[in-house]
Amino acid sequence: MNWYPRMMILIAMAACVIIPLTVLMGWALSVDWSYPDLAPKGMSLDGLIEYITRSDTVRAIKNSVMLSLIVTAGSLILAYMPSKILGTRDFKGKTFLRIIILLPALTPGICVVFGMIPVFIRLGIYRQYISIVLAQITFTLPYMILTLSSVFENYDENYERQSSCLGVGKTVTFVHVIIPKLKSGLAVGCMYTFMVSWSMYLLTYELAPSNLETMTTTIMPMLVSSTVTYPILAATAVVFFLPSLLFLIISTQIIKSDNISTRGGL
Amino acid sequence: MVKGWPKYIIAFLPVLAIIAVFYFYPLYVTLERSMLRGEEFIGLERYVNFLSDATFLHAFTTSLRISLISTVVSIILGVLIALALRGTFAGKRVSLFLFQMNISIPHIAMATMVVFLLGSVGIVSSIAYQMGWISNWTDFPKMIHDVSPFGIVVAYSLKFIPFIGMAVLAVLQAFPVEYEQQSRSLGVGRLRTFFHVTLPAIVPAIATSSMIVFAFSFGCYEVPSILLHDVTVPTLIYNSFYDFYDPEGRPTGYAAAIMLTVLMTSIAAVYLYLTSRGRRA
Numbered sequence: 001m002n003w004y005p006r007m008m009i010l011i012a013m014a015a016c017v018i019i020p021l022t023v024l025m026g027w028a029l030s031v032d033w034s035y036p037d038l039a040p041k042g043m044s045l046d047g048l049i050e051y052i053t054r055s056d057t058v059r060a061i062k063n064s065v066m067l068s069l070i071v072t073a074g075s076l077i078l079a080y081m082p083s084k085i086l087g088t089r090d091f092k093g094k095t096f097l098r099i100i101i102l103l104p105a106l107t108p109g110i111c112v113v114f115g116m117i118p119v120f121i122r123l124g125i126y127r128q129y130i131s132i133v134l135a136q137i138t139f140t141l142p143y144m145i146l147t148l149s150s151v152f153e154n155y156d157e158n159y160e161r162q163s164s165c166l167g168v169g170k171t172v173t174f175v176h177v178i179i180p181k182l183k184s185g186l187a188v189g190c191m192y193t194f195m196v197s198w199s200m201y202l203l204t205y206e207l208a209p210s211n212l213e214t215m216t217t218t219i220m221p222m223l224v225s226s227t228v229t230y231p232i233l234a235a236t237a238v239v240f241f242l243p244s245l246l247f248l249i250i251s252t253q254i255i256k257s258d259n260i261s262t263r264g265g266l
Numbered sequence: 267m268v269k270g271w272p273k274y275i276i277a278f279l280p281v282l283a284i285i286a287v288f289y290f291y292p293l294y295v296t297l298e299r300s301m302l303r304g305e306e307f308i309g310l311e312r313y314v315n316f317l318s319d320a321t322f323l324h325a326f327t328t329s330l331r332i333s334l335i336s337t338v339v340s341i342i343l344g345v346l347i348a349l350a351l352r353g354t355f356a357g358k359r360v361s362l363f364l365f366q367m368n369i370s371i372p373h374i375a376m377a378t379m380v381v382f383l384l385g386s387v388g389i390v391s392s393i394a395y396q397m398g399w400i401s402n403w404t405d406f407p408k409m410i411h412d413v414s415p416f417g418i419v420v421a422y423s424l425k426f427i428p429f430i431g432m433a434v435l436a437v438l439q440a441f442p443v444e445y446e447q448q449s450r451s452l453g454v455g456r457l458r459t460f461f462h463v464t465l466p467a468i469v470p471a472i473a474t475s476s477m478i479v480f481a482f483s484f485g486c487y488e489v490p491s492i493l494l495h496d497v498t499v500p501t502l503i504y505n506s507f508y509d510f511y512d513p514e515g516r517p518t519g520y521a522a523a524i525m526l527t528v529l530m531t532s533i534a535a536v537y538l539y540l541t542s543r544g545r546r547a
Contacts, residue, residue, distance in 0.1 A: 001349055009350040010361050016424065017364045020379035023389045027382055035387040035403055036395035078284070081277030091271045099538060101281065104289045106534035108485025110500045111527040114507050114519065115292030118299075138288040141281060199372030201488050219374060223381065223492045233378065241375035248370040252363065 027234030051235040056213065061239065064215040067204075068197040071136045072144075075193050076186070078137070079144040086145065087152025105142035109202045116207065132208040136200060140193045147192055151185030184254040191247045198243060215240050293527060300521035312514075312521040322522065325502040332415045332490070332498065333483040336422035337476050343423070344430030345472065349464075351431070352438045369428045373421070377492040380421040384409040410493045418493045426479040433475035434468045441467050470540065477537045481530050499526055 027033065028048050030040030051057055086098065104112070116135055120126040159181060163173040179186075201216035208214070219236045222228045301309055316322045351361060368376070382388050391406040400406055410417035441464070449459040483489075487500035497505070503522045509515030 001352070003355070006350045006355070009347055010357075013347050013350075014361065014364050017367055019389075020383050020424065023382045024379050036392040038389070038392055038396060078280050081274055082281050085274060085277065095542065097278065100285060102534070102538075103531065104285060106481065107289075107527050107530055108481075108487070108500060110485065110487045110503050111296070111523040111530070112289060112292050114503070114516075114523060115294075115296035116288060118295050119288065119292050134284065134288055138284055141284065145281070195370065195372070199374060201374060216374060219378070220488065220492075223374070223378060230382070234382065237375050237378040240378075241371050244370040244372060244375075245367070248363075248367060252366070 024234050027230050028238045030231055047231055048235050060213045060215050060218045063212055068194045070133055071197040072190050072193045074137050075140045075144040079148055083145050083148030084152050086149040101145055102142050104139050113206050127209050135203050135207050136197050140196050143196050144189050144193045147189035188251050195244055195247055296520045296523050300517055300524055325497040325499050328496050329484050329498040333480050336419050336483045337480045339423045340426035340430050341476050344427045345434050348431045348434040351435055365428050368424050374488050376425050377421050377489050380417050384417045411495045413496045422483045430475045433471045437468050437471045474541050481533045485530055
């Protein structure tokens with residue numbers, strides 16, 4: 001492509017990415033922005049800081065982080081061996097197994113969530129913390145397994161064998177051989193899973209204990225009923241997507257340094 | 267790769283148990299309840315009724331229209347930007363970073379940005395006022411919280427253009443430029459070279475990524491409930507589940523959920539078939 005059309009396309013693209021972000025940041029930092037001004041009368045971090053340090057915001061952030069961390073850890077533990085097998089072995093029924101594992105990610109949450117409610121009621125754990133953890137894990141497992149199995153496809157099991165040949169125990173091999181080899185792949189898989197869990201609204205709203213306020217259950221009512229002022233809404237949105245930007249920056253660094261592919265089957 | 271059944275196949279058991287109990291069993295409960303009226307088994311009656319149910323058909327066409335427009339817009343712009351990002355040039359790393367950024371932004375945050383952008387007192391409306399195109403914010407055409415799907419298409423496209431674009435770019439980077447140069451030096455025009463040489467190479471990437479885009483935008487509940495003042499299939503399921511006055515409400519919602527599941531999994535089946543064929547080739 002010639003430089004002129006290329007430049008125009010890329011400038012348009014950059015504008016489409018930067019403008020919405022700038023407007024959102026502008027509202028989050030704004031002091032008195034009234035229609036039809038193109039920019040707020042003043043900018044200050046005070047409002048944003050005041051909002052973030054409010055006790056209910058702190059609680060929502062804490063709850064979201066805890067929940068997503070637990071879900072990520074749970075998915076990692078459950079997904080580790082299956083991903084290793086899927087990534088390093090070839091066996092009959094592998095494609096079938098892959099499809100079964102993928103299915104929850106391919107079905108919209110709304111199709112399953114109302115069937116989950118009676119199941120959790122029957123198990124006696126409806127609207128308890130464990131129910132939302134299990135429900136989220138069901139939907140994050142496919143992402144974790146997909147990412148990790150593609151990491152394992154480039155992994156050489158002979159390092160493990162070598163290590164055990166040399167008389168190293170299983171735990172020490174795991175900590176000093178396997179983990180260092182896989183750490184960037186594991187990091188990307190965990191961050192990906194964290195983000196999927198972090199942005200789940202419907203499941204959390206329908207299945208979590210009703211007093212568990214998370215970031216998504218804070219921002220959705222604001223958006224649907226528009227009962228809050230624009231600066232508060234913008235501040236919430238900024239807090240809500242900040243982890244994803246961090247994720248992108250860290251993962252591009254990791255992928256660049258390690259040259260691993262994260263696009264497994266999806 | 268090692269062949270044969272692995273020793274630790276038992277490691278799949280917890281994963282499969284979770285999928286069985288919290289995915290397949292809920293779907294079974296959903297299916298069962300969609301086929302019962304009280305205690306009486308009515309089979310596919312509710313499914314047949316959908317075909318003549320104006321509300322459902324309206325929701326279905328709304329969802330279909332939104333998903334189709336978002337997918338087509340994302341394909342066209344995604345491919346165009348991928349073509350612009352191909353090769354090496356100054357500023358490529360910055361452009362790539364900016365281009366990828368929206369993929370990682372959660373869809374609810376994306377919808378929030380669209381509210382600030384296209385809302386009646388949003389930035390576009392302010393610009394229109396400053397330019398003298400409108401004299402009051404009430405003159406600004408409703409783009410969100412409206413039956414027009416414009417705002418929602420913008421929200422989806424902002425997220426999905428880079429998604430399709432990056433998939434296409436990955437193929438383009440590996441595709442030798444020589445083919446196109448050859449075609450051009452043989453006197454074939456730019457457009458024909460694109461349609462006959464470049465496009466066939468990127469069609470598989472477009473097909474697989476756009477299928478995910480289509481499925482996601484069809485099945486997403488949150489974005490339409492923020493940006494649209496109309497019923498889509500997911501919002502219909504949600505509303506009928508909380509319709510306490512109509513005894514048919516919940517079972518109808520369950521039936522609609524099964525319909526949506528079947529639709530999404532068949533799209534997924536086509537997707538998996540296409541990707542597995544691509545992998546073998």
